[in-house]
Amino acid sequence: MNHDELNHWAKRAADWAREYHAGLRERPVRPRVTPGAVAAQLPSAAPEQAEPMERIFTDFEAIVPGATTHWQHPRFFAYFPANASPASMLAEQLANAMAGQGMLWQTAPAATEIEGVMIRWLLSALGLPGTWTGTIHDSATTATLSAVLAMREAALDWQGNAAGLSGQRRLRLYASAETHSSVDKAVRIAGIGQENLVKVATGAGHGMDPQALDAAIRSDIGAGFLPVGVVLCVGGTGIGACDPVGACVDVAKAHGLPVHVDAAWAGSAMICPEFRSLWSGIEGADSVVFNPHKWLGAQFDCAVQVLADPADQLRTLTMKPDYLKTLGQAQVTDYNDWTVPLGRRFRALKLWFTLRAYGLEGLRERIRNHVAWARELSEAVAALPGFEIVTGPALSLFTFRYRSDAETEALLRRINDDGRVYLTQTRHAGRFVIRVSVGQFDCTREDVMTVEEVLRDLVGGEA
Structure with missing residues (x-):
């Protein structure tokens, strides 16, 4: 592959990225794969001869997206976010091209x-x-x-x-x-x-x-x-x-x-x-x-x-x-x-692009929205039968449980198997609790309130 070919494939990759992000809401946040499934699709040794980029890109599309936990998914509420604004992605492309x-x-x-x-x-x-x-x-x-x-x-x-x-x-x-x-x-x-x-x-x-x-x-x-x-x-x-x-x-x-x-x-x-x-x-x-x-x-x-x-x-x-x-x-x-x-x-480049492309006030608006939506969601979860808010919102993070440790853990597994949202757990005061961390760059109020919808759907008439 040379730089002329890179020019073509970089444009193809940009088109793929746009379509990927546009379709994230239709994907489960966490992939439905088992350990070893990806490795089993790869050859046991590197090729002796060069392969055409068309075949490489086709394999990427077939293997990688469906086995990826989508950190940029707008309903990723696990851990803390690892955000990537479009301006930051562009800066990373330029930094990667210069490869300093x-x-x-x-x-x-x-x-x-x-x-x-x-x-x-x-x-x-x-x-x-x-x-x-x-x-x-x-x-x-x-x-x-x-x-x-x-x-x-x-x-x-x-x-x-x-x-x-x-x-x-x-x-x-x-x-x-x-x-x-x-x-x-x-x-x-x-x-x-x-x-x-x-x-x-x-x-x-x-x-x-x-x-x-x-x-x-x-x-x-x-x-x-x-x-x-x-x-x-x-x-x-x-x-x-x-x-x-x-x-x-x-x-x-x-x-x-x-x-x-x-x-x-x-x-x-x-x-x-x-x-x-x-x-x-x-x-x-x-x-x-x-x-x-x-x-x-x-x-x-x-x-x-x-x-x-x-x-x-x-x-x-x-x-x-x-x-x-x-x-x-x-x-x-x-x-x-x-x-x-x-x-x-060259990490500073993405900061330079991001701070300029959105401005401090634009970034403040996002953070304030996340905090407000997390508070609204916590109130909605608290109103569901059988649910308890264990720790109230600290900025945009709160925790809850459902009846007992065993039932809370089982519910978390069902939530993540469902795929509409992704949540993770911790222990607090000796109890198993589910964390909700709102902060994905492109999430909306509707995305955040999907957590309540999922909880209602999964517990149904159990309470």
Whole structure:
């Protein structure tokens, strides 16, 4: 295949994409396939000779769409969304065509400088201090790992990277039970260890109890342990829980500890000033991560980490062998120094396109609609016989159950087998509950209220 053929097939792919999105509502959100069914349709080895693109594209159409979970389906209410606005898709096509590797300023001047400007745009849009800065990672997991590594090194007086952790005091990191599993992964990779991630008790609002945080830190200091930092959540994955950021930051700072805030989902909603009370006190944090690919329409992957001062993270992660130095340009920004991978995609382009194509007010309208529709749906579900709202809407996320754990789990299986909507589960206070997360870029009120329709159809006269 050459570039002339690419021109033809790229247009064919664009036509296919338009038809795919236009027909998503007619597809089940989750495919009706069994494990191994896709692999069984593929040859056991790669072809020795080139095959015509017509045959390759035909196989794609026959095998892939019918075995895909359709994350862009307007009735995808599972997990959190991984959105892809049309403007973002276009930007990704252009980034893919240029196929740059943005590890250094000199390898990607436009990508580097547009990234810096996008960070400044987002800081302003979220109401965060203009003195902060930041970078774009692949996911919140990488951003949180980067922050935790920096916490570890600062606590160890920069000896962890050089000498390793053997012989060091036992390190401790603090987070609430509602914090995402990426924090657990970070302590494992950072060498802190799962047993040293202290899950602090939560209060009545499901957020971290500041007094319990203070007590845990004091207890560990008394036991000779070395606290390294605190990770807070705003919009936890399970039920959308939010830690009381300001009060917890005050406790952490009283002990000289840095704070990282995981707002991967809910952070995007802070472009709406009326929601910022959910992270009141955020200006006292040291690091915050949010994912524009979850709720701002920027195609996955796109996680933004903003920092009050990047010095510790840069000192922890920067490596500059001779072959990575930009000769004669000592003051340039090389964003690989801010994160774990050396290689970097041109992620800023899709932010640039998306923010311009829809505008902040257009994006705010979408988020406000999602929040309002989720609230309306929760009220409708609460009115159904046998149903209980377990946790009310946190922005556009709520949970419910149907009579018992066993019946709730059985109902979830029926919902997803039905195919009209896709929901997922969690456990809260020991009970099996079903999550509804509204946020798909193109969903409508009618799509959201389809959840109520499906529940009515499936339970019928059972109640």
